[in-house]
Amino acid sequence: MGLMHRVLLLATFALLCMHAKAAGFDHDKVPRTVERGGGARQLRTATMSDDEARVSKLPSFIESFVKNRKIESWIQNKVTDDFVLSELKLVRLPGTSLADDPNFKLFQKFKIGGWLEEKATTTKAWENLGLDSLPFDQVSKIDEFKTYTQYVTVLNKKASKLDIDQWHGLLSGGSPEELMAKAMILRTLGRDVLERRVMLGGHVVVPF
Known part of the structure; x- marks a missing residue:
């Protein structure tokens, strides 16, 4: 298995873990949020937004990493400008x-x-x-x-x-x-x- 393939697998696994963490957070917090009222609901929403923001940023990080690796590969292999x-x-x-x-x-x-x-x-x-x-x-x-x-x-x-x-x-x-x-x-x-x-x-x- 090539290095690029392993990197993509690890990145995908990390993305799935982030989604799972966000989903688990929602499940655990729902009962307590209902019991504590509006103030707690606002806190929960803010925390959810933070988790969702982290999840949304991950794909762009992966994309940037892959592009940089590709450029490094082109440089090392001395490919042509036309390529x-x-x-x-x-x-x-x-x-x-x-x-x-x-x-x-x-x-x-x-x-x-x-x-x-x-x-x-x-x-x-x-x-x-x-x-x-x-x-x-x-x-x-x-x-x-x-x-x-x-x-x-x-x-x-x-x-x-x-x-x-x-x-x-x-x-x-x-x-x-x-x-x-x-x-x-x-x-x-x-x-x-x-x-x-x-x-x-x-x-x-x-x-x-």
Whole structure:
């Protein structure tokens, strides 16, 4: 039996236990509630609502867990972007944006997780997304730039946990267009001019 199968069985068992607990609570409390009057009835109702809320939250937790495991599996097996797009039913239609689909965030998670796994540079991400083939004034208008922005955001957060002399190796490098894009992203993330110069390289002209 595979790991995913065992996880689903355990999650289903937990869900059934929660339902059974809620049902048992109702059965035990009914006589006492009738004897104690309106005040007790309100207390019972509030407690039931808490139990029901916990039960209703469990399926979404299971769903989130399964999705995360699936993404991890895709990353480990190095599946193609086309495979993941197909699995997530993400289809680029004329006049629409993939970013409007809730599953686009899962695709971003797959891409960023893969880059982190291989310790990819931002330049590799930039080129992998095809941003190097576009005029600079068009880059920010496509869905792929949103994914690139997320990767820079993750690395910026990682930089906050490192010594300043390690920043350069994390975010430096790239064409003038990519460096300008990174500088603009880092600015929106609250990095000042000095910090951006340290991250990108002292020779880089960064926008104020």
